[in-house]
Amino acid sequence: MARLIDIAREAGVSEATVSRVLNGRSGVNEVTRTTVLDAARRLGRVVEPVAVGHGPVVGVLVPDLDNQVFSAWVERLEAELFETGASTLVGVRARTVERExxxxxxxxxxxxxxIIVVSGHHAQQQSPLDHYREVTSAGIPLVLVNGVQRGLDAAFLSTDDEHAVRLVLTHLHELGHRTVGLAVGDEHTWPVREKLRAFEAATAGGDGPQPVAFTDFSYAGGYEAARELLDRGATAIVCGSDVMAAGAYEGIRSRGLEVPRDVSVVGYDDVFWASLSHPPLTTVRQPVASIARAAVRTALGGGEDSRRPARTEVVVRPQLVVRGSTAAAPSAAASMER
Amino acid sequence: MARLIDIAREAGVSEATVSRVLNGRSGVNEVTRTTVLDAARRLGRVVEPVAVGHGPVVGVLVPDLDNQVFSAWVERLEAELFETGASTLVGVRARTVERExxxxxxxxxxxxxxIIVVSGHHAQQQSPLDHYREVTSAGIPLVLVNGVQRGLDAAFLSTDDEHAVRLVLTHLHELGHRTVGLAVGDEHTWPVREKLRAFEAATAGGDGPQPVAFTDFSYAGGYEAARELLDRGATAIVCGSDVMAAGAYEGIRSRGLEVPRDVSVVGYDDVFWASLSHPPLTTVRQPVASIARAAVRTALGGGEDSRRPARTEVVVRPQLVVRGSTAAAPSAAASMER
DNA sequence: CAAGAATGCGCAAGAACTTTCAGAACACGA
DNA sequence: TCGTGTTCTGAAAGTTCTTGCGCATTCTTG
Structure with a gap:
């Protein structure tokens, strides 16, 4: 980095004047100040907006911003961080661990x-953890949302996916559905395994084997999964995301069936357009606001007080939002008509 | 701020060791390092993650993240910034100028x-500009997207809204629509005025007065505007955003009419769910990718080379995406049937 | 127009921080 | 047990940055 003496020579002033300018001290003519600043920039010296200092900055990492849940996460986290006086850095598209x-x-x-990571590679079962350790060992508090990993000195906050699926299954059972299909993404992923657990408990509960399709959390994934699950006799399809549910709608229609008359569909996330779809989507609302608040508090509060970012593990229960995409099972409806 | 010598005394080591620790130099025992770091924190010395330095950070300001266009903007800008090695700060909810x-x-x-601002208060006609000047006079390049203001030393990049509306009107005229309604938000806003200009040119073009409704860019705004425009005889409704178009769908249905049989609807933005709506929405795709690329190049390139962030003004043409929400006008369809 | 005040700048002292170098402490193999 | 090598640390010298002070220049005022 250029030294004061270099800048001084470049600007044709003394070292002292450069020092004063760079530190925002008074007693320097505006013209001289500009000359010095220009010289400093020419020599590649970082001229930070002095007199304003250095506010806290927090990194927020999400998988993408196309899926509206993740923009919702960023929105809430930014809001909470802003409240506490911090600025928000965003990172997107951490597809590979290397990239993350x-x-x-x-x-x-x-x-x-x-640093706060939402649905990152920490949700992956066999993911390496070294890149997270690089963060924690630098003394930076790390908060990981929607995923849990042993042996990491970080805080974990997650949606209670097992509970979510229980809520959904109860709702569908009450509507008379006996064969419920689950459409989710990668099996080795924390939220999927949690959902699976509740699902298998229900299977064991006496309704016989419930079909599960592993595709991915996209529109196309929902389409494929729905068609597969219909073939396996499902009268209701529980999707791992609202985008999947949109795809499922299309998959169901491609079989000449109608939602919710023939098949019920449940989404997950409750994104903006879920209520605008036809029919309006019954879905599970992630507790984004409360987790975001807790995440920020953990990230900023824990770091100062106890120095140890308290390896916490908190799970928050989501909420079922019943709209128009779930109805009585066809057979049940038939028996009711009788 | 605590000096090295103070920290050294507190930790019971030499000044040299403290210097090494604080600069992340090697050759210090892990235990000693921790002792020094603790002492430094106790004395209130900011222990920044050293050894990593200070990469460039760019601020991106958007009005909200609920509307998916803005998450798309953030997504693209972050991608471009990441490519050039910069990190992205986001700011959201600049509702008032004070907040901005x-x-x-x-x-x-x-x-x-x-700093890059998308659809900020610079789009407002009578907006004060002092807070932008505070940025530029600090020597920070400022790029303002979708809005133009005279007398500001910043770069301006915008979507060619006038052209967009021309495209839409041509499309609708070809389908036989004679009375086309425009549903937009605040009249004093740059994108609205641009759209209005093209609209009024069409009005003057011989089709008589074309109705315009000023509500806001929300779902409710679209609903209200659609109902008003139907009352004023419109057979096609051009909306200022896709969210408005979704509201317009509902407004049209509330009158017992059907899209596109009775009324055609055109959106603006081409957000993710536009193709998933029923019927799939005909809309205008904003050139987000190319503008984002140009914005980043202007923001980072202009600052170094010429020192002057080149008060540029670039306008990029959008693209009409025809899907299922536009069809022949009722009267024209009737005459075609004959 | 002159005296005094205010402002702006460089010199040089010295404060703050970094780095070199050598020695202490420890580990390990002969 | 004794070398030999490695790791870690402090003393001191070196480098870089800050600041008190005084001089020069410009502005202000009677």
Whole structure:
């Protein structure tokens, strides 16, 4: 980095004047100040907006922003961080672990004082954890949302997916559905395993084997999964995301069936357009606001007080939002008509 | 701030060791390092994640993240910034100018080297500009997207809304629509005025007065506007956003009419769910990717080379995506049937 | 127009921080 | 047990940055 003496020579002033300018001290003529600033920039010296200092910055990492749940996460986290006086760095598209590592490094590099990761590779079962350790060992509090990993000095906050699926299954059973299909993404992923657990408990509960389709959380994934689950006799389909549910609608229609008359569909997330779809989607609302608040508090509060970011593990229960995509099972409806 | 010598005494080591620890130099025992770090924190010395330095950070300000266009903007801008090695700060909810100013200050405070504002208060006609000048006079390049203001030393990049509306009107005229309604938000806003201009040119073109409804860019706004425009004889409704179009669908249905048989609807933005709505929405696709690329290049490139962030003004043409919500006008369809 | 005040800048002292170098402490193999 | 090598640390010298002070220049006022 250019030294004061270099800048001084470049600007044709003394070292002292450069020092005063760079530290925002008074007693320097505006013209001289500009000359010095220009020289400093020419020599590649980082001229930070002085007199304003250095506010806290927190990194937020999400998988993408196309899925509206994740923009909702960013929106809530930014709101909470803003309240506490911090600024929000975002990172997107951490598709590979390598990429995720690069983004985390970028956060550290940008001076983040805490990092919050939503649905990152920590949700993956066999994921390496070294890149998270690089963060924690730098003394930066790490908060991981929707996923749990042993042996990591971080805080974990998750939606209670098992409970969510229980809520959904209870709702569908009350409507007379006996064969309920589950459409989810990668099996080795924390939220999927949680959902699966509740699902298998229900299977064991006496309704016989309940079909499960593993595709991915996209529209196309929902389409495929729905068609497969229909073939396996499902009269209701529980999707791992609202986008999947939209795809499921289309898959069901492609078989000449109608939602909810012939098949019920349940989404997950409760994104903006869920209530605008036809029929309006019954879905599970993630407790984004409360988790976001807790995440920010953990990220910023824990770091100062106890120095130890308290390896906490909190699970928050979501809420079932019943709209128009679930109805009585066809057979049940028939028996009711009788 | 505590000096090295103070920390050294507190930790019971030499000044040299403290210097090494604080600069992340190697050759210090892990135990000693921790002792020093603890002592430094006790004395209130900011222990930044050193050894990583200070990468460039760019601020991105959007009005909200509920509307998916804005998450798309953030997504693209983040992608472009990441490519060039910069990190992305986001600011949301700049509802008032005061708030916008606060967010911009926050960006400066966090060390942003450039700032990009999408659809901010610069789109407002009578908006004060002082808070933008605070940015530019700090030597920080400012890029303002979708809005133009005279007398500001910033770069302006916008979607060609006038052209967009021309495209839409041509499409609708070809389908036989003679009375086309425009549903937009605040009249004093740059994108609205641009759209209005093309609309009024069409009005003057011989089809007589074309109705315009000023509500807001929300779902409710679209609902209200659609009902008003139907009352005024419109057979096609051009909306200022896809969310408005979704509201318009509902408004049209509330009158017992059907899209597109009775009324055609055109949206604006081409958000993710536009193709999933029923019927799939004909809409205008904003050139988000190309503008985002140009914005980042202007923000980061212009600052170094010429020192002057080149008060540019670029307008990019959008694209009409024809789907299922536009069809021949009722009268024209009737005459075709004959 | 001159005296005094205010402002702006460089010199040089010295404060703050970094780095070199050598020695202490420890580990390990002969 | 004795070398030999490695790791870690502090003393001191070196580098970089800050600041008190005084001089020069410009502005202000009677």
């Amino acid at each position: 590592r690069e983004i985390l490094q970028r956060f550290l590099h940008a001076g983040a004082v805490a | 100013r606060e967010i911009l200050q926050r960006f400066l405070h966090a060390g942003a080297v450039a």
